[in-house]
Each structure stands twice: as structure tokens, then as C-alpha cells.
Amino acid sequence: MVDEDRKAGTADKVKGSIKEGVGKLTGDEDKEAEGKAQKNKGKAQDKVGQAKDKMRDKLDK
Template identity: 55%
Template sequence: MDKDRIEGTMDKTKGSIKEGVGNVTGNEKMKAEGAADKAKGKVENSIGGAKDAIRDNM
């Protein structure tokens, strides 16, 4: 498993938590930060998946 996939999963989890806290508290900034972290995590996870696929096919 590539480190980008691990970091991506961590960012997605962090983003989900921030977004949830933002929803509960009504903090729009925290909700936006959470959504951004989740998006960043998805991209990192995709990059890591691509690296893994390349590595597996070599």
C-alpha cells in the first residue's frame, strides 16, 4: 500500500470529522474545511492507487 493511500484515508477521515463537527455546531468554515480535506483525501487515495497499480504491473 502506497503512503499516498494512507495519507488519503487519514485526510478523508479528518475531513469527515471536521464536516460533522461543523454541521453540529453550525460552523460553516469548519464544514468547508472538512469538505476540502475529504476531497484532498480522495485525490491522494487515487494517486496512491495508481502508483500501486503501476508497481503491481512492473
């Protein structure tokens, strides 16, 4: 079972990558920075979800 934080984190990473790419293509530094920030938020959220999954797996054994 995958934790909801992992799903949300993956979504934020994808959205952030898209925003970052659009910012680079259009020369919009603010959009690029916003995308990087969202991508980093997603990475952190994914790590939290991974930790929750590991704890859940250990408790299930």
C-alpha cells in the first residue's frame, strides 16, 4: 500500500518539473524558481511517505 504523501509528492515533482521547464523555455525566472521549489517540496513529501511506508511494513510483520 502506497502512502498518500508519496502520491502527492510524485504529483508535485511532476508539476514542478513542468513549471521549471516552461520557465526555462519562456525565460520566466520566477516560474522556473516556482517550479524548482514545487519539485523540492514533492521530493520531501515523497521521503515522508517512504518513511511512513517503511514503518507500516515493520509494524505489519
